[in-house]
Amino acid sequence: MIAWRLGWRNLWRNSRRSLITISAVGCGYAILIVLIGLTVGMAGQMLKNGTGLLMGDLQLHHSDYLPERSLYDTIGSDSSSELEGVLHQLSLYPQLAGRSPRVYGFGLLSTGENSAGARLMGIDPQVESGVSSFLSGLQAGALDDSVERSLLLGDVLARELEASIGSQVAIVTQAADGSLGNDLFQVSGILHTGLSYLDRSLAVLYLKDLQELLALSPDEVHEIAVRIGDPMAADAFAAQLNASENWPANTVAQSWGELAPQLRDYVGLAQGMYGFIILIIGLFTAIGVLNTMMMAVFERSREIGLVAALGMRPLLIVSSILLESLFLGILGLIGGFGLGAWGMSYLTTQGLDLSRWMGEVSMLGTRMDPVLKASWGWDYVLWSALGLLSATLLAALFPAVKAARLNPVQALSAPVEG
Incomplete structure (x- = not known):
């Protein structure tokens, strides 16, 4: 004292x-x-x-899909990794805040004399909004189910193609059955994400339209993006999924930290x-x-x-x-x-x-x-x-x-x- x-x-x-x-x-x-x-x-x-922009807190893929991103390695391509089974297993976890099946491809887009390579992405807009926010960057328009074969383009890609809302865009791509997939799509929206590599290359389609273009069945997707409450818990959740006895053998869960180590x-x-x-x-x-x-x-x-x-x-x-x-x-x-x-x-x-x-x-x-x-x-x-x-x-x-x-x-x- x-x-x-x-x-x-x-x-x-x-x-x-x-x-x-x-x-x-x-x-x-x-x-x-x-x-x-x-x-x-x-x-x-x-x-x-x-x-939040695109990746999600974790992603599910076929075990052979990454890093080559092969068109043929899909969730749902065999009986051990059926899409409905994977989605059902996900729904059993209370951490789940959202999930969005996606399909990817690469193709050549052309409008008259202009053409450019693009990364094709097929989504369901209703569930995608619960996982990512890139659709909030729409400068004009939106994916429109009233338009047959609706298409969104990154703003830089749209300028290269000299395309605007209402323009017809021809897409040519390699399909999963060995054929050449090609069809006409109508631009219904222009997208700006703020990331140059996406704005100059991204073309977004409805999930079912891209599956049809790539000759994939409705039960085949390349990726399921997942949102949980806390991104810092993604590693533990991915490990929990992969260790589950009922988890499909050919489906791998990877956290954002594994997908983006930098x-x-x-x-x-x-x-x-x-x-x-x-x-x-x-x-x-x-x-x-x-x-x-x-x-x-x-x-x-x-x-x-x-x-x-x-x-x-x-x-x-x-x-x-x-x-x-x-x-x-x-x-x-x-x-x-x-x-x-x-x-x-x-x-x-x-x-x-x-x-x-x-x-x-x-x-x-x-x-x-x-x-x-x-x-x-x-x-x-x-x-x-x-x-x-x-x-x-x-x-x-x-x-x-x-x-x-x-x-x-x-x-x-x-x-x-x-």
């Missing part, structure tokens, strides 16, 4: 210096909260865009960055606290020598100085939390609008939002507080030990404070 009282009283003996140090700790804590919040928020946005590495790096940020800010905070406590010990050398000569134990001297540092840290954290929370209240709702400088940017195969929003998390708020508090205590340890080892005779000959 004596050490606590000494620590608190000593803190205010030089109130100006103490307030400066408390402010430094508080500013450091506020900066930590904001920087880590922005870093985690950016990683979250990248993950949301990367999985995105996984980036998200992991961004989420792990806050340890590095805490270390850097903690180092600067420790230097400030060390300077403050060294000055305090120097100014009090005479009285420290006096109480030591009167019999005060070295442990009590160390404790009083460490507790003074602890009070510095706690008061700084209280102020810094308020400042950081105020900054985060703006950054989590309004964000940093970078559209003036960056415009539309894509990275690692996903779109980056021009408005960067922070993400609040009690985990990093608490870890940051513990990191800075530890830094203040460690910084005070050297001055505290130095004070406890002062020679009383030499200390009493030191100049009086003030």
Whole structure:
């Protein structure tokens, strides 16, 4: 109890210096909260865009489909992986939030004298909207079931073909039965995803129309994209599906992390960055606290020598100085939390609008939002507080030990404070 009282009283003996140090700790804590919040928020946005635009949280394929994406390796191509059986097994899991069967192909699109290669994608729009958001990028029109053989084109691809809504587009492709699939489709929508590789190559058809064009049966698909509640749980869910006794032998579930390892590495790096940020800010905070406590010990050398000569134990001297540092840290954290929370209240709702400088940017195969929003998390708020508090205590340890080892005779000959 004596050490606590000494620590608190000593803190205010030089109130100006103490307030400066408390402010430094508080500013450091506020900066930590904001920087880590922005870093985690950016990683979250990248993950949301990367999985939400098209990929989904995980995907199901025939075991031989990837990486070649062979036209012939479909779910439903044999009795061991019937489409209805796979969809039924998926429906048994409460984590399931949406699933969308898809068919893919590659073909040559032409409108009169203009032609271009394209990636063909067959979907059911009603279930696709529960898995991905790329259809929200429609600039005009939509897949229209009232139009025979309706077609969506990426906006760059449409410009190359000089096609617009209502244009007739001929598609020629290799079919699964060895024949040459070809037919006329009518453009019913123009799509903009923000990813150049999709906007210049993607052609979206109804699932049944592409199955017919590729000579696939209605029970054959190349992919089932799956949405669950938490993308970070995708690895565990994919492993659970693959390990299930009733799971079809030739159907493999892969999480977004397996499908996009670069995105996984980036998200992991961004989420792990806050340890590095805490270390850097903690180092600067420790230097400030060390300077403050060294000055305090120097100014009090005479009285420290006096109480030591009167019999005060070295442990009590160390404790009083460490507790003074602890009070510095706690008061700084209280102020810094308020400042950081105020900054985060703006950054989590309004964000940093970078559209003036960056415009539309894509990275690692996903779109980056021009408005960067922070993400609040009690985990990093608490870890940051513990990191800075530890830094203040460690910084005070050297001055505290130095004070406890002062020679009383030499200390009493030191100049009086003030």
